[in-house]
Amino acid sequence: MTSIRRATASDAPHVLRLFDGAIAWFAAIGNTGQWGTEPFSAQPKQVARVQGWVAEPGAWIAEHEDAGPVGFLVLGQATDYVWPVDEPELYVRVLIGSRDPRAKGVGRGLLRFAGEQAEAAGIGLLRVDCYAGGSGDLVRFYESCGYERTDTFTVGDWPGQVLARRLR
Known part of the structure; x- marks a missing residue:
């Protein structure tokens, strides 16, 4: 059984x-190509980034x-590297799941949760961006x-894809 709760600063090691x-x-x-080969936990910049993410009001575990x-x-x-839209939206800024077999379906579950959060706030658009290289999986x-493909972008040589999902 999986539950979803607000993230706290003490979750940073788990997210890393x-x-x-x-x-x-x-x-x-x-x-x-997506994140390289060096663990985030060994990169001070990524450790600080994760510490910032878990402190955001929209962070969930x-x-x-x-x-x-x-x-x-x-x-x-x-x-800031994607095109803005001219309507209210909720943006999936970070999504990651474990490779543990017990975590099967957690990514989809978190995306369903994101949709519920948007609907509860009266928002009809969810967007996300992701790595568009590699196999495209x-x-x-x-x-x-x-989600449907909208815009593409690059950050340096990192190819990205923006996708959007309309809610009821």
Whole structure:
């Protein structure tokens, strides 16, 4: 069973572990373009970034009763490297899930939760951006969750895709 709760400063080590696990998995399958090969926990800039994320009011932790924290979500305003929209929106700023088999479906669950949060606030648009390189699997994941491709962008040589989902 997985529950979702507000993140706190004490969750930063858990979130770093989630990123470290994802990076190790990506490196093992040859996908080093998204975040490289160095664990977030070994990079002071990324440690500070995670510490900032867990302090945001839209930061949430998905917790499995046996496995502990298995997912992390930050909702808020769009990042500065994507085009703004001219309507209210809720932006998925960060989404990461554990590779632990007990975490299966946590990413989809957190995206459903994001939709519920937007609807509760009377917002009809959810957007997210993600890495658009490699195999394209990440973009297809968001599409399988009801998001549609909108804009592309690059940050340095990192290719990104913005996706949007209209709510009821």
